[in-house]
Amino acid sequence: MSEQxxxxxxxxxxxxxxxxxxxxxxxxxxxxxxxxGEVFALIGPNGAGKTTLFNNVTGLxxxxxxxxxxxxxxxxxxxxxxxxxxxxARTFQNIRLFDYMTCLxxxxxxxxxxxxxxxxxxxxKLPRERREEERVTxxxxxxxxxxxxxxxxxxxxxxxxxxxxxxxxIARALATDPKLLLLDEPAAxxxxxxxxxxxxxxxxxLGRGITVFLIEHDMKVVMGISERxxxxxxxxxxxxxxxxxxxxxxxxxEAYLGKSA
Amino acid sequence: xxxxxxxxxxxxxxxxxxxxAVYSILLILALVFPMASIYxxxxxxxxxxxxxxxxxxxxxxxxxxxxxxxxxxxxxxxAFYAIGAYSYALFASTQLASSPAHHAFHxxxxxxxxxxxxxxxxxxxxxxxxxxxLRGDYLAIVTLGFGEIVPQLFYNFDQWTGGINAVGGIDQxxxxxxxxxxxxxxxxxxxxRNFNFGGDPVAFYVLICILxxxxxxxxxxxxxxxxGRAWMAIREDEVAAAAMGINTVTTKLLAFGIGASFSxxxxxxxxxxxxxxxxxxxxxxxxxxxLVMVVLxxxxxxxxxxxxxxxxxxxxxxxxPGLPENVRSLANSIGLSSxxxxxxxxxxxxxxxxxxxGILVAMMLxxxxxxxxxxxxxxxxxxxAVQEEEAAVEMEHAT
Amino acid sequence: xxxPDFGFYVLCATAIVLLAAQAVIHPGEFVQVFIFGLTxxxxxxxxxxxxxxxxxxxxxINFAHGDVFTLGAYIGSAILGFFAISEGGFTxxxxxxxxxxxxxxxxxMGGINVAIERVAYRPLRNAPRLAPLITAIGMSFFLEGxxxxxxxxxxxxxPDILPKAATTVAxxxxxxxxxxxxxxxxxxxxxxxxxxxRTKLGKAMRATAxxxxxxxxxxxxxxxxxxxxxxxxxxxxxxxxxxxxxxYNTVYYQLGFRSGLIAFTAAVFGGIGNIPGAxxxxxxxxxxxxxxxxxxxxxxxxxxxxxILIGVLVFRPTGLLxxxxxxx
Numbered sequence: 001m002s003e004q005x006x007x008x009x010x011x012x013x014x015x016x017x018x019x020x021x022x023x024x025x026x027x028x029x030x031x032x033x034x035x036x037g038e039v040f041a042l043i044g045p046n047g048a049g050k051t052t053l054f055n056n057v058t059g060l061x062x063x064x065x066x067x068x069x070x071x072x073x074x075x076x077x078x079x080x081x082x083x084x085x086x087x088x089a090r091t092f093q094n095i096r097l098f099d100y101m102t103c104l105x106x107x108x109x110x111x112x113x114x115x116x117x118x119x120x121x122x123x124x125k126l127p128r129e130r131r132e133e134e135r136v137t138x139x140x141x142x143x144x145x146x147x148x149x150x151x152x153x154x155x156x157x158x159x160x161x162x163x164x165x166x167x168x169x170i171a172r173a174l175a176t177d178p179k180l181l182l183l184d185e186p187a188a189x190x191x192x193x194x195x196x197x198x199x200x201x202x203x204x205x206l207g208r209g210i211t212v213f214l215i216e217h218d219m220k221v222v223m224g225i226s227e228r229x230x231x232x233x234x235x236x237x238x239x240x241x242x243x244x245x246x247x248x249x250x251x252x253x254e255a256y257l258g259k260s261a
Numbered sequence: 262x263x264x265x266x267x268x269x270x271x272x273x274x275x276x277x278x279x280x281x282a283v284y285s286i287l288l289i290l291a292l293v294f295p296m297a298s299i300y301x302x303x304x305x306x307x308x309x310x311x312x313x314x315x316x317x318x319x320x321x322x323x324x325x326x327x328x329x330x331x332x333x334x335x336x337x338x339x340a341f342y343a344i345g346a347y348s349y350a351l352f353a354s355t356q357l358a359s360s361p362a363h364h365a366f367h368x369x370x371x372x373x374x375x376x377x378x379x380x381x382x383x384x385x386x387x388x389x390x391x392x393x394x395l396r397g398d399y400l401a402i403v404t405l406g407f408g409e410i411v412p413q414l415f416y417n418f419d420q421w422t423g424g425i426n427a428v429g430g431i432d433q434x435x436x437x438x439x440x441x442x443x444x445x446x447x448x449x450x451x452x453x454r455n456f457n458f459g460g461d462p463v464a465f466y467v468l469i470c471i472l473x474x475x476x477x478x479x480x481x482x483x484x485x486x487x488x489g490r491a492w493m494a495i496r497e498d499e500v501a502a503a504a505m506g507i508n509t510v511t512t513k514l515l516a517f518g519i520g521a522s523f524s525x526x527x528x529x530x531x532x533x534x535x536x537x538x539x540x541x542x543x544x545x546x547x548x549x550x551x552l553v554m555v556v557l558x559x560x561x562x563x564x565x566x567x568x569x570x571x572x573x574x575x576x577x578x579x580x581x582p583g584l585p586e587n588v589r590s591l592a593n594s595i596g597l598s599s600x601x602x603x604x605x606x607x608x609x610x611x612x613x614x615x616x617x618x619g620i621l622v623a624m625m626l627x628x629x630x631x632x633x634x635x636x637x638x639x640x641x642x643x644x645x646a647v648q649e650e651e652a653a654v655e656m657e658h659a660t
Numbered sequence: 661x662x663x664p665d666f667g668f669y670v671l672c673a674t675a676i677v678l679l680a681a682q683a684v685i686h687p688g689e690f691v692q693v694f695i696f697g698l699t700x701x702x703x704x705x706x707x708x709x710x711x712x713x714x715x716x717x718x719x720x721i722n723f724a725h726g727d728v729f730t731l732g733a734y735i736g737s738a739i740l741g742f743f744a745i746s747e748g749g750f751t752x753x754x755x756x757x758x759x760x761x762x763x764x765x766x767x768x769m770g771g772i773n774v775a776i777e778r779v780a781y782r783p784l785r786n787a788p789r790l791a792p793l794i795t796a797i798g799m800s801f802f803l804e805g806x807x808x809x810x811x812x813x814x815x816x817x818x819p820d821i822l823p824k825a826a827t828t829v830a831x832x833x834x835x836x837x838x839x840x841x842x843x844x845x846x847x848x849x850x851x852x853x854x855x856x857x858r859t860k861l862g863k864a865m866r867a868t869a870x871x872x873x874x875x876x877x878x879x880x881x882x883x884x885x886x887x888x889x890x891x892x893x894x895x896x897x898x899x900x901x902x903x904x905x906x907x908y909n910t911v912y913y914q915l916g917f918r919s920g921l922i923a924f925t926a927a928v929f930g931g932i933g934n935i936p937g938a939x940x941x942x943x944x945x946x947x948x949x950x951x952x953x954x955x956x957x958x959x960x961x962x963x964x965x966x967x968i969l970i971g972v973l974v975f976r977p978t979g980l981l982x983x984x985x986x987x988x
Contacts (some may be wrong), residue, residue: 058504084506096501098494109494113506115487119515122486123479129486136487176506334793391974397789398721399973402924406966409921417959545917549801556794614805621798622780625791 010069011036011180011211012057017066019049019056019235026052028235029066034180034228039202039212041222043246044232045255050215051093053232054182058090059083071179085113089178091169093185093215099158103149103168106157107140110175143171147201163194170201174210181205183214187221199225223247231255283564284477291470295463305462312462312534314574315469316527321554321570322476322563323523328552329561330489331516332496334401337388337408338551341521343543344384345377345528347415347422350538352376353432360421370434370458374529381525382518389517393510408548412540427539431532433458434468458533465534472530473567476523480563483519492516546613550577553617556624573620581612668975679951688831693954694947699838699907701946702845706900707923708930708938708945709852710893716869716933716984717889718785723796724776726920727803728769728894732901733911734807736765737818750823758821762902769898770891777890782883800917807913815912818905837907848899849939852892856935865889869933869984918962922949925969931979940980 012034019027026049034040042050055061057068059080068076075083089110098106115136121129144150147167152160157168166186173181183202187195195218202212202225216222222229223243231239231246233255239246246252298307320342327335351357351366353373358365368376388407392400415422422428435458458464483489491512494502503509532538550573558569683690707729714722743757780799784792826835856862867875868885876882904919905911922945930941945965952961972979 060500060504079508080500080503081506081508084504090504092501092504096498096504098497098501100497101490101493105490105493109490109502109507110505112487112491112494117487119488119519122483122488125482125486133486172505328790332790334790336797391970394977395973396719398715398719398793399928399977401793402721402921403970403973406921406969410963410966413959413962417963549797552794552797560790612805612809614801614808616805618798618800618802618805622795622802623798625787625795625798626780626783629787629791 009035011071012213013067013069014053014057015067015069017053017056017068018064019052019061020064025235027056027063030230030232030235030237031066032230032237032240034211034213036211037206037209038227039206039214039225041226041229042213042215042232043217043219043222043229044238047234048232048255049235050232051184052235054090054184054215057083058088058182081113084176084178087177087179088182089173089176089180090182091166091173091184091186093188095165095169097157097165097169097172100156102154103144103157103160103171104137104140104153106168106172107143107175108136110143110172111136111139113176140175143175144168146174146204147171148197162189163191166190166198167201170205174205178210180211180213183212183216185215185217187216187218190218195221280562280564283568287564287567295466299463308462308466310579312466312469313578314571315466315473316531316534317551317554317574318473318567318570319469319476319523319527319530320551321558321566322473322480323520323527324551325520325555325558325560325563325566326480326483326492326523327516327520328555329566330484330496331492331513332397333392333513333516334397334404335517335520335548336401336405336552337411337545337548338404338520338524339543339545339547340388340408340411341381341384341524342528342531342547343411343415343540345381345525346532346538346543347428347528348377348380348525349373349529349532350428350431351422353532354428356423356428357421359423362421367432370432370529370533374526377525377529378522379525381528382522384525385517385519385521386514388521389514393513405545405548408545412543415540415543422540425539427537427541428532429537431536431538433460433536434464434533460536465530469530472526476526477563477567484563488512488515549617553620557620577613577616581616665976668971671971675948682951682955689954691832693950695832695834695838697947697950698943699841699946700950701926701943702842703900703904703907703942704919704923704926704946705939705942706845706848706896706903707919708926708942709849709935710897711920711924712927712930712933712935712938713865713889713893715927716935717865717886718781719985720781720792720796721924722781722890722893723793723920724799724803725893725897726916726918726923727800727807728773728776728916729897729901729904729919729923730911730913730916731772731803731807732765732769732898733818733905733915734810734816734901735768736761736898736902736905737816737911739764740819740821745819745821747820748824750821750825754821758906762899765902766895766898769894769901771894773890773894773897774887777887782886800920804913804917811913813913815910818909818911820906820909822906841903841907844899844903848896852896852935855892861885861888922965925965925972928969929972929979931981931983933984934979934981935984937979937981937983944980 010033012032014030014032017027017030018025028049030053032040042053044050052061056063059075059078059082062077066076067074070083070086070088073086075086075088078086098109101109115132117129117132120126141150141153144153147170149160149164149167149171152164152168157165160168170181170183170186187198190198199221202214205212214222214226226243229239229241229243229246230237231249231252233251238251238255239249241249294311295308298311299305301307320338324335324338327333327338349370352368353366353370355365357363388404392403395403416424419425458468491502491507494505494507495509495512499509502512531542551570554570554573555566556569557573558567559565679690707726710725710728711722714720714725739761740757743753743761745751745754745757776799780795781792784795822840823836826833856866864875864880864885865888867878867880868882872882875885901911904915923942926941926945927938928941929945930937930939945968948968949961949965952958952964956964977983
C-alpha cells in the first residue's frame with residue numbers, strides 16, 4: 001500500500017518489508033509510514049514479529065526484501081552502528097544495559113556517536129579531548145536528570161531497580177541524539193504508577209522533537225499516548241489507524257482472542 | 262558547574278587513590294632497587310632480572326588492553342612479541358646478509374622500536390580481522406592457533422630468520438645521533454660521552470622503566486576516554502554497544518592493534534636486551550604466562566596487572582628455579598637421603614605447569630577479581646556468586 | 661550462493677583436484693597416506709566428539725579435553741605395566757590385558773572428567789564467559805603439569821601389544837593395527853549414536869543442548885545431564901588415548917595440546933555441536949593432516965590445519981553439517 005503524505009513529513013517509511021528465517025516468515029510484506037513528531041505504536045499478539053520488525057529497521061537483521069527509508073534516506077541493510085549514527089536509537093525488550101558500568105558511563109557510551117575524539121586525542125589526553133570529556137560528562141548527567149535517575153549516576157547499572165534500569169536504557173538511547181526513538185515494550189513489568197510516569201516521560205521526549213515508535217502490550221499505555229497504531233499478526237499487518245479505529249477492528253479482536261467457533 | 266559532577270564521583274576517587282598509592286610505591290621501588298641491589302649483591306645480576314621482569318610487565322599491560330578492557334581472550338599474545346623481536350633483530354644484525362636478500366641492515370634501535378610497534382599493531386589488526394564475528398571462545402582458539410603458527414613460521418622460513426639457529430649478535434642501542442654530534446665521542450669537544458648500551462644492565466633497566474611509565478600513562482588515558490568506554494561496552498554487551506553507534510569492527514581491531522603494539526615494543530626491547538632471538542622464546546607458555554599475570558592481577562586494572570606480573574615473575578623465574586637448592590638444603594637438614602633430595606629437587610623443577618594451572622583455576626574459583634581488581638570485576642563476580650546462590654535456592658524449592 | 665560460500669567450495673574443489681592428481685600419478689603412495697590419514701582421523705574423531713558434545717551442551721571449549729586424551733594413554737600405559745605382557749607379539753596375556761585395561765581406562769577418564777567438571781566448571785556456570793574459559797585453560801595446564809611431573813618432558817613408551825600381522829595388497833601395506841584403530845573407533849561412534857538417539861539420557865542430553873531452560877522445565881536434571889556429557893566425552897577420549905598408544909607406541913605430555921587443537925578444528929569443521937559432524941570432521945582433518953605431512957611437509961601441517969580452522973570460521977562458521985548450539 002502506498003501512502004498519500006508527502007515524503008518530507010514521514011520520518012520512517014517501511015515498504016513491503018519482509019524477513020524470512022529459512023522457511024519461517026517472521027515479517028510478511030509490512031508497509032507503514034511514521035509521521036515526524038508523532039507517537040506510533042506497534043501492537044500484536046506474542047510472536048507476531050514486532051521485535052523482528054524493529055531489528056530490521058535498526059540493522060540487527062537484514063531484511064529479506066523491502067525497503068526502509070529514514071528521513072528520506074534509504075537505510076535498508078545499514079549496520080546497527082550506522083543506523084544509530086543517522087539518528088535512530090532503541091531500547092531492548094529484555095533490557096541490555098552495560099551491567100558493570102556505572103549509569104553515568106552507560107549514558108556516556110550513548111554519547112559516543114556524537115563525540116569527535118580520535119584514538120590519538122585520547123591516547124595523549126589532548127586539551128580538546130579533555131574538554132570534550134567534561135562536556136560529555138555534563139551532558140550525560142543532564143540525560144540522567146531528564147529521566148529522573150541522576151542520583152544513581154555512580155551506581156553500577158546492575159544494581160538499579162527494574163524501573164530505574166528501564167529509564168536508564170531510555171536515557172542512554174536519548175544520549176545518541178536520535179530523531180526517532182524505538183521503544184521495545186518499555187512498560188513491561190511496570191506498576192500502574194510507573195506506567196503513568198512512563199507516559200509522562202514519552203510526552204517529554206516528544207517535546208524535544210523526537211518521534212517515538214513503540215512496541216507495547218499494555219493497551220492502556222498504547223491507547224493513552226499513541227496517535228496511530230499498526231497491528232501485526234503472524235508477521236502481517238492486519239490493521240492500521242487511530243486507537244479508536246483499531247480497537248473496534250474485527251480482525252484485531254480475533255487475533256488477540258483467537259477466532260471463536 | 263562541572264564541579265558538582267566531580268564531587269559526586271567519590272567511588273572513582275577511592276579507586277584512583279589506591280592506584281596512585283600503588284604507582285607511587287612502584288616508582289620509589291623502581292628508583293631505589295638498582296642501587297640497593299648492586300650494593301647488596303655486589304653485581305648487576307639482580308638488575309638484569311628486574312629488567313626481564315619489566316619486559317613482562319610491559320607485555321601484561323598490553324594484554325590487559327585486549328583481555329581486561331575489551332574482553333577479548335587472546336591466547337596467542339606471544340606471537341606479537343615474536344614479531345616485534347624479529348622486526349628489530351632482522352634489521353639490526355648481520356642476519357639478512359646470509360638470507361636471499363644478501364644485505365644486512367643495521368637500523369637504529371630507536372627507530373626500530375617504533376617500527377616494531379607498528380608492525381606488531383598491524384599484525385594485531387590482521388589477526389583480529391577474521392575473529393571479529395566470532396564468539397569469545399572461538400576467538401580464543403583462533404588466537405591460540407595464531408600463537409602457534411607465528412613461531413612455526415619463523416622456524417620454517419629459516420633462510421630469512423635463521424630458523425633454529427636464531428638471530429644473534431643483535432645491535433645494541435646507542436644514544437641518538439643528535440646527542441652524538443661532533444660535541445660527543447672522543448673528539449676534543451667532548452661534552453656528552455659516546456653511549457652504547459653494550460649490554461649494560463642498568464641502561465636497559467632505566468629504559469624499560471621509562472617504557473613502562475609511558476605505557477601506564479597512555480593506557481590510563483585510553484581507559485578514561487571514548488575508546489576505553491567503547492571497549493568496555495563491547496565487553497559488556499556487543500549488541501547494545503553497536504546499537505549505540507559503536508563500530509564494533511574497528512573498535513575490536515583497535516583493541517587488538519593497540520594491545521599488540523605493546524608487545525611489539527617489548528619485543529624490540531627484548532631483542533636488544535638479550536641480543537639473541539629464537540622462536541623458542543615465544544612459545545605458548547609465554548602467552549599463558551602473560552595471561553596468568555593479567556588474571557592474577559585483576560583483569561582491567563592496570564596497577565593490579567603490574568603487581569600480578571611482578572609477583573608471578575618472581576615466583577616462576579626466581580623462586581621455582583631456586584627451589585631445588587632450597588629443597589635440597591631443607592631436605593638435608595631434615596635428614597632425608599640424598600636420593601630423595603635429588604628427586605625432590607628434580608620434581609620442583611617441573612612445577613611451572615602445575616603452578617600456572619593451579620593459579621588459573623584457583624583464581625577463577627576463589628578470587629576471580631585478582632589481587633587488585635578493578636571495581637568492575639569485583640562486582641561482576643560477586644553478582645555471579647549471588648546468582649549461583651539464588652539458582653541453588655530455586656533448585657531446592659523446586660525439588 | 662554468497663561469495664564466502666563460493667570461496668569455500670572453490671577451495672575444497674582445488675584441494676580435491678590436487679589430491680586426485682596425486683592419486684593418479686602415484687597411486688600406491690597415495691593409498692598408503694590415505695590409510696595413515698584414516699587411522700589418525702579415526703582417533704581425532706573420537707576426541708573431536710568430546711569437544712563437540714561439551715560445546716553443544718554448555719558452549720564451552722573444554723581446553724583440557726586433549727589432555728584427558730593424553731592422560732588416558734599415560735594411565736593405560738602404567739596399568740598395562742602390571743600385566744605380564746610381551747611386546748612385539750600377540751599373546752593371550754596381551755589379549756586379556758587389553759580387554760581389561762581398555763574399558764578400565766575409559767571409565768577412569770570418564771570419572772576424572774566428571775570430577776573436573778564438578779570442581780572447575782560447574783561453579784562458574786553463571787559467571788561471565790571469560791571465567792570458565794580461563795579455568796579450562798588452567799585445568800589443561802594442570803593436567804599437563806601432572807603428566808610432566810610423572811614422566812618428564814621425554815616421550816613415554818606405550819607397550820606394543822597388538823598383533824604384528826600385516827599384509828600387502830596391491831602394493832599397499834597395512835596391518836592389524838590399522839584395521840584395529842578404524843574398527844574400534846567406528847564401533848565406539850556407532851555405540852554413541854545409538855546411545856544419543858535411543859536412550860533416555862541421550863535424549864536428555866540433546867534436549868539440554870537445544871534449550872536448557874525448557875529441558876529443566878521438563879524435569880530434566882541439568883547437572884546430571886551435563887556431568888553425563890563430560891563422562892561420555894571422556895570415555896571416548898580415553899579410548900582414543902589407548903588407541904593412540906597402542907598404535908604409535910609413544911606418547912608425550914604435550915600430545916594433548918597439539919592433538920586437541922587439531923581435534924577441535926575437526927569438530928568446528930564438521931559443525932560444532934553436531935555429533936555426526938565431529939566424526940566426519942575428524943576423519944577428514946586426519947586425512948588432510950596426513951596428506952599435508954606427506955605432500956607439503958610436516959613442518960607446514962600445523963599451519964595448514966590452522967588455516968582450515970580460520971577458513972571455516974570466517975567463510976562457513978556452521979561447518980560442513982551445520983552447528984548445533986543452544987538457542988538463545
